[in-house]
Amino acid sequence: MALNPLTVFCRNMQCPARGKTNAGNIGVHSLKARRYKCAVCQKTFTQTAGTPFYRLRHSAELVTKVITLLAHGCPPQAIVAAFALDERTVASWRDRAGQHCQAVQEHLVEVPRDLGQVQMDEIRVKQQGHIGWMALALMVSTRLWLGGAVGLSRDANLITRLVEKVRACASALCLGLLFCTDGLKTYISAIGRVFREAVPSGQTGRPRLQAWKNIFIAQSVKQYEHGRVVGIDRRIIAGQAADIEAMLEGSQGGGVINTAFIERLNATFRQCLSSLVRRGRGLARQSRTLEMGMYLVGTIYNFCCAHQSLRLPGLIGGHKWLERTPAMAAAISDHRWSVSELLSYHVAPAPWQPPKRRGRVSRATKQLLARWCQ
Numbered sequence: 001m002a003l004n005p006l007t008v009f010c011r012n013m014q015c016p017a018r019g020k021t022n023a024g025n026i027g028v029h030s031l032k033a034r035r036y037k038c039a040v041c042q043k044t045f046t047q048t049a050g051t052p053f054y055r056l057r058h059s060a061e062l063v064t065k066v067i068t069l070l071a072h073g074c075p076p077q078a079i080v081a082a083f084a085l086d087e088r089t090v091a092s093w094r095d096r097a098g099q100h101c102q103a104v105q106e107h108l109v110e111v112p113r114d115l116g117q118v119q120m121d122e123i124r125v126k127q128q129g130h131i132g133w134m135a136l137a138l139m140v141s142t143r144l145w146l147g148g149a150v151g152l153s154r155d156a157n158l159i160t161r162l163v164e165k166v167r168a169c170a171s172a173l174c175l176g177l178l179f180c181t182d183g184l185k186t187y188i189s190a191i192g193r194v195f196r197e198a199v200p201s202g203q204t205g206r207p208r209l210q211a212w213k214n215i216f217i218a219q220s221v222k223q224y225e226h227g228r229v230v231g232i233d234r235r236i237i238a239g240q241a242a243d244i245e246a247m248l249e250g251s252q253g254g255g256v257i258n259t260a261f262i263e264r265l266n267a268t269f270r271q272c273l274s275s276l277v278r279r280g281r282g283l284a285r286q287s288r289t290l291e292m293g294m295y296l297v298g299t300i301y302n303f304c305c306a307h308q309s310l311r312l313p314g315l316i317g318g319h320k321w322l323e324r325t326p327a328m329a330a331a332i333s334d335h336r337w338s339v340s341e342l343l344s345y346h347v348a349p350a351p352w353q354p355p356k357r358r359g360r361v362s363r364a365t366k367q368l369l370a371r372w373c374q
């Protein structure tokens with residue numbers, strides 16, 4: 001593949017031009033070594049810097065293959081046997097890819113948007129010798145996975161971390177935000193605590209916190225008899241029935257209060273994660289492995305998997321379908337990504353800020369700010 005300096009940015013955190021693409025500061029340093037050079041800070045860096053492929057001895061194709069298999073639930077032992085790799089190599093690739101996918105998810109999905117209806121649920125994950133919990137959240141209209149939290153018990157801490165992930169994706173200016181959950185009470189207090197905004201009062205001390213307007217909460221509680229669902233109790237916890245009905249109509253998630261969409265996502269995660277959680281040493285290590293696996297499965301689901309229910313009728317003759325991934329439905333990407341594309345995506349750092357100094361800002365700093373921080 002040819003090197004394209006226009007799509008690359010400087011990775012040096014001290015460089016005023018960091019994270020800027022198409023700004024004319026990046027040139028090709030070496031075609032053979034596949035390195036770029038930044039004209040502002042004079043640093044060179046390789047094409048794979050900032051991706052899981054950085055400084056690996058194995059080819060990117062092999063790493064991509066292994067990651068794809070892991071994310072689809074293939075047992076690591078099978079990969080070790082099939083590709084003659086060391087078990088630790090496979091584990092290290094999984095962690096590198098998981099970390100990268102977390103960065104991609106935080107960079108592209110955790111951006112304020114009008115979420116409409118959000119469904120949240122928890123799954124039990126059997127780990128060696130104990131039970132772990134994973135809580136997940138889904139935006140219904142686009143089927144976008146918003147984030148998740150991993151913990152040892154289904155407590156307030158786990159649910160709060162999940163709700164904080166949802167808040168990172170939500171816009172305070174939205175028309176309405178409807179949460180559909182199961183009967184777990186922890187959600188109600190966690191949503192109340194997290195969805196608050198500080199009101200500046202101009203005085204010293206802790207500012208008053210004001211709850212977001214237009215937050216609706218509904219529960220869909222299943223009643224079981226001998227392990228079978230015999231009825232569903234639909235409850236409204238916050239908001240008016242008419243408002244919630246309008247929100248349900250608008251989010252293409254069935255006209256009634258339900259948790260069907262998050263349950264479908266849970267099944268996907270459970271299936272793909274089953275083989276990832278078997279091995280590990282300490283508890284903390286196992287939780288980290290589970291979290292890495294969650295980001296791997298979740299981002300591949302968001303960016304690489306077309307969804308039957310998201311497809312649109314095509315323009316040609318009306319019989320061709322336009323396949324869409326959740327990321328496409330949420331207008332984050334314009335095409336279905338390959339796993340290789342996901343793994344080689346470069347997450348841009350935030351724009352450079354000059355180091356804080358006392359006194360007047362020098363003219364040189366002002367010029368740098370004008371050139372790179374607009």
Ligand SMILES: [Zn+2]
Pocket residue numbers: 010011012015016017018038039040041042043
């Ligand atoms: Zn630079």
